Amino acid sequence: MSVRLRELAAMIAAWLFGLIWGLPLLYAIWAAFHPSAFATNFDLFAPLTLHNFGRAWEAAPFARYFLNTVLLVLGIMAGQFVICTLAAFGLARWKFFGGEILFALILIQLMVTPDVLILENYRTLHELGLIDTLTGVGLPYVASAFGIFLLRQAFKSIPKELDDAARMEGASTLQTILKVYLPLARPIYIAYGLVSVSYHWNNFLWPLIVTNSVDTRPVTVGLQVFASVDQGVDWSVICAAALMTSAPLMIVFLVFQRAFIQSFLRAGIR
């Protein structure tokens, strides 16, 4: 009897926390799809509307912000794939002089992430003339210790014989990478890609510092500018904007839930 009771208590606790955890998103959906008058007034029979999304879309150049974010996220991912693949391949398969020390130096970036070095990196970008450009926002993240680590692990687990066979047939280093390593490490690339995209879609501090115009601002910074400039606090419009900025990633997540969670796991266990 008491076991039953305890199970019931656990279930109630679980659901209570589940409700609290889901509440912010549920509220945002409520406020965004109802007229402003119902933003703080919970009436089951309140009329539904898409008006808030229209108003948010018109109040700030969200189309441009989305374009910036998409370019940024894809650009960073492409850059990371190329640069981290080359480095990871070198470190995994070439026992070159100083490779071990080099790898240890690379791993420092896992701790000293670019957001801690905002001051110096801003000055570097300034000297390169890259302030307020998408390249400037992405550049510090392109060589990622995390990506190199992840891919190096993956490459190490690929049998050396496959590599040798490709070379016997006269394949160059680049061809070997493309024909042997890329296909075999595909799940790792997917995992790394998902983690990278979701990280940079949500990244805020660095783009906030580097960008100062509509043409470069990603959605997170755009949302913040929008929410803080908008003096008359209209929760419905702010919630609509917040939902809009999160929607693409949320949809990808809902569709690929399993792959997503697997990716975070694979990427997290280092």
Next chain:
Amino acid sequence: MTAPRNARFSMHVQGWLLALPAIVLLATFTHVPAVSTVVDSFFSTPHGRQPAAFIGLDQYRTMLADPIFWRAVENNLLYALITVPVSIGLALAMALWVNGRIRGRAALRLAFFTPTILPMVAAANIWLFFYTPDYGLLDQIGRLFGVDSTNWLGSPATALPALMAVTIWKEAGFFMIFFLAALQQVPPDLYEAARMENAGRWQIFRRITWPLVMPTTLFVAINALINAFRIVDQVIAMTGGGPNNATTLLLFYIYQVAFSFWDIGYAAALSTVLLFVLGTIALAQFFLLDRRIHYR
């Protein structure tokens, strides 16, 4: 004899060439700036035509006498001390719930994990509404129970805990998946054996589950600790460090000193402190965890 030596030489060169683009970028944006942050902290901030001058430890003397710096340190330590254990405890509880045969576990798992996917800025703006005095959700619920309205983010006593709640909400679900993975690795016959011996639930947790998820707990704790010292998004989006620096955290203070006050020398000294903190955590991780978290 020359051919193999040549081949070996070309191997070293090729290895370095492959890593070169990554080395250049990492050096430019991680190693060089980390060193120059420390170097800059011994110089004054250049003003107009007056260049930066070597001033030794003056920035650090200023720092020791700066009440806002101490406030930021205190806030940050408190932040880490509370959010890290609470999010880990909740993450483990969530994992245990979702791993069991509970009703609607798919929905629960989704509810717990979604905050991880939301951009912090978007989430912060929604939470702002929860904390709004009078109209906000918290005050509306409070009124049902006859509690007076509270200015959650406006009063120094509640502002920091209010931000902590947002952090815990955002992180617990992310950590949950690591515990979930660890729980699924526990051999089921261990539980069966325990049940045969009529072990209670608490005993099973203490003797089997807890020791087996220990490496995960350590791994998550280190990550949570690092995150706690890099928190800044919700401070910018929700309080701007206020009221009266009650929510100023280290990285936010660096951001403020560097990009609002443009005091480069002092910002470098503050960054050096943060680098030192993160370096200490890194060393702790190296000695504590070392090879214990290699599941695969």
